Amino acid sequence: MVTPSAHIILANLLFAAVRSGTIILYPTIGEIFAERAGIMNVGIEGMMLIGAFFGFVVAYLTKNPYLGFIAGTLAGGLASLIHAFISITLQGNQVVSGLALTIFGGGITNFYGQHFANYQLKTSLKYFAIPWLSKIPIIGKALFNQDVLVYLSYILVIVMWLILYKTKVGIHLRAVGDNAQAANAMGVNVYATRYFWTFFGGLLAGAGGAYLTIGYAPFWLDAMTAGRGWIAVALVIFAMWDPLNAIIGAYLFGSLDALQFQLQAAGTTIPTSLLTMQPYLLTLIVIILATVIVRVRHIGVPKELGIPFSNEEK
């Protein structure tokens, strides 16, 4: 028998879980599509920080959180073009370039962010309760009494799933990631496809970062993404490159994140560090399982992930 108070605690926990999960959901969806096109971008952490910082600054200066979100998203997209140029045009090593992007994002936001350290946003996102759905016990509040940016992420997941599996764009995208030479022979512009989806990945990494400072924690703190970008890279494998599965992964992480926060707030005797460690450990375990499943069932993995394409004769 669930007592009313436990009921409320659970509903609040799930509410926080969805919000925390949304920070990771955006970049995970973006990276799924970049990797589907054959480009691995491990620079998500850096792009998220850039999105978080520029989103925060614009939201702070304009007092409009939505403008901030757009600015953060675009900033992430712009940052991803460095990676796109190096890995697509110059055929450089994608892991190293992505790492450089992470170092760059951390450095540039630390450098310009010092001025904004501990500034607070005065305007926050409004919640909109969806009639009827938000009244569902326990999960109603979590899923249907949220801000617009959470709803946007739902729409994004569905639209992107449809694009991936039900449209010509999706077929071309998957062809480019699975066999670039064949896609090229089919008349698909491999370079343009890869540029576009890498940019798309950057936009969504920026969006996730911007949601962190605008929707989740309305202040700026150095390195505040705290590894969420890497968790997004990991969740792409967990999701087996499918946008629908990304929701499960992101909310799973979000739940653990919300739970450890609630435990800390409730004054648990468990040391904070051991609680903070859990999401990373869980992600590691989940990745091990997903890798084994992917290998056994041969699903999802873009076959030419990380391999540069050149249409010059070899």
Next chain:
Amino acid sequence: MLRFEKRENVSLKLKILVPIISVLAGLIIGAIAILFAKINPLIAYKSIIIGAFGSKYTFTETLVFATPLILLSVGLILAFKMNFWNIGAYGQFIIGAIFSSYFALFGPPNLPRFLMLTIMALAGLAGGAIWALIPAVLKAYWAVNEVISTLLLNYVALNILKYFMYGPWRDPIGHGFPLSKTFALNAQLPKIIPNSRTNLGLVFGIIAAFIVLFIIKKTKFGYRISVIGGNPNAARYAGINVARNIIIAMLISGALAGLAGMVQISGVIHLLQIDINPYYGYTAIIVAWLSYLNPVVAIFVSILFGALTAGGFQIQMTMQVPFGIISVIESAILFVLIGSGILMHYRISFVKRRA
């Protein structure tokens, strides 16, 4: 548009020129970033140079910052030769520091210095190796992506360190700061330059670089590593036990990172604390690439990056320029370096767009 023609062989001139251009380009990009902050980049760079090479003492500080970079990058080179993306040097560094601190904090206080330091060094090596063993086994037997596993383990290691620093190992008379008590003299690495913090760790680093160079160039194991790095399937066909070699190489790589952790706490800060510089683990990756994965070249590149670090702390203190600018410069160097890799393989020319 750009046109690429395949090159047959790379001239030595190009191999030397590319890293130099990368560093210069990194400095120019850094200067632009500094300009946007309304600071004169020439003054900032002058302070960096003074902070790194301005006096005998500042140069010894450059060597202090170079020391962990040498050990870390030399270890990474071994992994990178194998195409194993060890991004976890930072975590291995932390676990090495924790293992060796245990003996410094709780070992017999009157142990002879040589014996204590040997035990601490072995503990550091073991700690780093154990932390590297996890991703190595995961990769070798289950093909788990090592970029992700090593990186996630960095955050796990950092939280383990925080656990000890906020919990059982915190110095009770440390005014609540997350620091351990200061190590006794027998747990401190001897200085090799008087009146400085430059310590025996630098010698460890140089020795390690030559050992790894020997491993890579002269041993069968080194040869197998480069075969695996070139093409793991070809290595399997040639009868090489890929899993076993991945594990051995990562044990060495992690051990050197762990030793770097030991050197940092025993040679420089003389206690364990949370802030044992996450920056080194990632900078060492850049050092490894800029050195073309040559461990002896890495010694000199480490000194260059040690100078950048020392100078970065200098401008942070004297000009209030945040240290992040150093990361901006370093990442720009890496971008240009990786981007110009194509120069090694192709001759590039501009041509009119073909129909």
